[in-house]
Amino acid sequence: MAKRDRLSGNEAVSYALRQINPDVFPAFPITPSTEIPQYFASFVANGQVDTEFIPVESEHSSMSAAIGASAAGARSLTATSSCGLALMWEELYVAASNRLPVALALVNRALSGPININCDHSDSMGARDSGWIQIYAENNQEAYDNMVQAFRIAEHQDVRLPIMICQDGFITSHAVENIELLDDGDVKNFVGEYEPENYLLNPECPTAVGPYSVTDFYMEAKRAQAEAMKNSKQVILDVAKEFAQISGREYGLFEEYRLEDADYAVVMIGSAAGTTKDAIDQMREQGKKVGLLKLRVFRPFPAEEIAEALKNVKAVAVMDRADSFSDHGGPLGAEVMAALFRNRSQAYAINYVYGLGGRDVRVEDMEQVFETLEQIAATGETGDTYRYMGVRE
Amino acid sequence: MKNCVEIRWHGRGGQGAKTAALLLADVAFQTGKYVQGFPEYGPERMGAPITAYNRISDEVVRVHSNIYDPEYVVVVDETLLETVDVTKGLKEEGAIVINTAKPKEEILPHLKGYKGKVYTIDARKVSVACLGKYFPNSPMLAAIVKVTGLMDEELFLNEMRASFQHKFASKPEVIEGNMRALSMALEEVQ
Numbered sequence: 001m002a003k004r005d006r007l008s009g010n011e012a013v014s015y016a017l018r019q020i021n022p023d024v025f026p027a028f029p030i031t032p033s034t035e036i037p038q039y040f041a042s043f044v045a046n047g048q049v050d051t052e053f054i055p056v057e058s059e060h061s062s063m064s065a066a067i068g069a070s071a072a073g074a075r076s077l078t079a080t081s082s083c084g085l086a087l088m089w090e091e092l093y094v095a096a097s098n099r100l101p102v103a104l105a106l107v108n109r110a111l112s113g114p115i116n117i118n119c120d121h122s123d124s125m126g127a128r129d130s131g132w133i134q135i136y137a138e139n140n141q142e143a144y145d146n147m148v149q150a151f152r153i154a155e156h157q158d159v160r161l162p163i164m165i166c167q168d169g170f171i172t173s174h175a176v177e178n179i180e181l182l183d184d185g186d187v188k189n190f191v192g193e194y195e196p197e198n199y200l201l202n203p204e205c206p207t208a209v210g211p212y213s214v215t216d217f218y219m220e221a222k223r224a225q226a227e228a229m230k231n232s233k234q235v236i237l238d239v240a241k242e243f244a245q246i247s248g249r250e251y252g253l254f255e256e257y258r259l260e261d262a263d264y265a266v267v268m269i270g271s272a273a274g275t276t277k278d279a280i281d282q283m284r285e286q287g288k289k290v291g292l293l294k295l296r297v298f299r300p301f302p303a304e305e306i307a308e309a310l311k312n313v314k315a316v317a318v319m320d321r322a323d324s325f326s327d328h329g330g331p332l333g334a335e336v337m338a339a340l341f342r343n344r345s346q347a348y349a350i351n352y353v354y355g356l357g358g359r360d361v362r363v364e365d366m367e368q369v370f371e372t373l374e375q376i377a378a379t380g381e382t383g384d385t386y387r388y389m390g391v392r393e
Numbered sequence: 394m395k396n397c398v399e400i401r402w403h404g405r406g407g408q409g410a411k412t413a414a415l416l417l418a419d420v421a422f423q424t425g426k427y428v429q430g431f432p433e434y435g436p437e438r439m440g441a442p443i444t445a446y447n448r449i450s451d452e453v454v455r456v457h458s459n460i461y462d463p464e465y466v467v468v469v470d471e472t473l474l475e476t477v478d479v480t481k482g483l484k485e486e487g488a489i490v491i492n493t494a495k496p497k498e499e500i501l502p503h504l505k506g507y508k509g510k511v512y513t514i515d516a517r518k519v520s521v522a523c524l525g526k527y528f529p530n531s532p533m534l535a536a537i538v539k540v541t542g543l544m545d546e547e548l549f550l551n552e553m554r555a556s557f558q559h560k561f562a563s564k565p566e567v568i569e570g571n572m573r574a575l576s577m578a579l580e581e582v583q
Contacts, residue, residue: 170432176429275456
């Protein structure tokens with residue numbers, strides 16, 4: 001029987017990790033993800049898991065230890081935020097290119113500077129080309145559900161890639177909200193035992209992990225990595241389908257909220273999507289045809305599916321909780337617009353940077369975005385396609 | 394959102410305003426509500442002004458913004474009245490609950506003409522009488538439950554006992570004092 005409870009996002013992810021009972025969890029604390037290893041350490045101390053918990057001296061070490069454990073054949077993960085992720089940079093690429101299904105519970109926080117502990121997506125967006133699968137959550141429930149699904153996706157034989165399970169720092173990580181939790185037994189059965197095909201501690205089949213690759217082989221290795229990322233899309237959908245059977249909660253690559261007949265759409269990632277849903281309901285009551293595409297999976301990027309879902313909209317605003325400093329738009333904006341272009345979309349498209357360093361997003365802010373889209377469609381004047389929301393100029 | 398009560402807490406770092414907001418979410422959850430309890434973090438340091446929030450609703454709470462037009466405000470530290478605009482956005486049909494030993498007449502001039510109901514409670518007196526120390530959050534939690542009428546008082550006390558038994562599992566000696574503080578605060582708020 002599923003259990004109704006109320007937990008913060010960090011508590012929810014820790015709860016999932018207790019149920020998963022991974023083999024190795026090296027960790028170094030950083031706000032706002034610190035609570036995840038903190039809660040997990042109490043599960044270790046209380047004998048509720050038999051995980052090898054390794055307190056290390058930096059994030060460089062926590063990811064290195066997770067990689068070493070994974071290469072040895074263990075199910076491993078760590079947690080971090082912001083500058084902690086930055087310190088793992090080299091290791092992110094090592095994990096992905098060695099095809100190690102490490103998981104990372106990432107609690108999104110602004111990456112310096114000025115130094116700031118609050119939410120934006122500049123940490124994980126910076127790592128978007130590192131070869132990790134990235135899955136994002138709107139609330140504590142999604143963070144929990146995504147964590148339960150993580151290893152099934154990462155360890156799948158067609159994938160074998162590391163996976164980042166992201167949630168918004170403080171906004172969901174430290175907010176207590178209602179949640180529905182699965183039974184320990186159901187999660188255990190769902191996640192299953194990890195049986196790696198090749199691993200260092202297998203005396204029957206000695207292998208090397210992470211050797212030098214000469215030019216003659218390097219590109220084939222990267223091509224295989226790209227193929228694995230391509231494969232992961234179907235695996236993410238298959239795992240979600242199976243997850244729905246034990247939870248009753250359905251997930252796709254993204255969620256469409258009142259999008260089917262919408263003239264004006266917002267595309268965004270994370271907790272502000274909930275706020276946007278409230279704005280949509282209010283505007284729908286006034287007869288305005290507005291909708292939302294909330295992206296769950298950013299890597300792999302579901303370009304065709306997004307273009308298809310947006311094919312009937314007149315105008316779309318892509319919301320980026322990180323800037324690329326390209327003078328052209330944020331990372332999500334660039335990718336969504338490329339997807340629309342490839343689909344020969346005629347929709348007007350603009351790209352907002354919003355919510356940096358925890359800047360609050362109100363229902364009214366999102367209503368204004370929809371009103372701007374309406375104006376653009378009415379006048380045919382897009383104006384600057386790269387703009388900021390909620391900032392003092 | 395329909396049937397959603399929004400509460401804003403003003404306190405100082407270390408006084409437990411955030412904990413009180415989380416406990417309120419806890420007990421409201423036990424009555425079958427959809428809840429949110431969350432802090433607004435600035436630089437974390439003892440004594441700095443902090444804000445925490447609650448949404449308590451009959452429907453799923455999806456909004457993830459701070460609260461600007463609350464029904465209720467709780468002021469855990471009266472020295473904040475001079476530096477923070479505690480009644481900002483506060484609805485007139487709502488109420489403000491202030492921790493102070495002063496009579497209401499002395500508090501009103503700080504409330505910028507707020508026309509709604511004003512309640513006071515001397516949480517220091519309650520806390521010192523029941524716990525022997527100054528922890529204002531338990532009395533303030535009871536005060537806001539009383540003022541909002543969010544739930545039956547007996548149910549509240551029962552749920553809080555269960556919550557304290559969990560929270561203070563390693564120091565059960567503080568449970569009775571906190572329970573007395575809650576009961577006394579329910580009587581004292583006016």
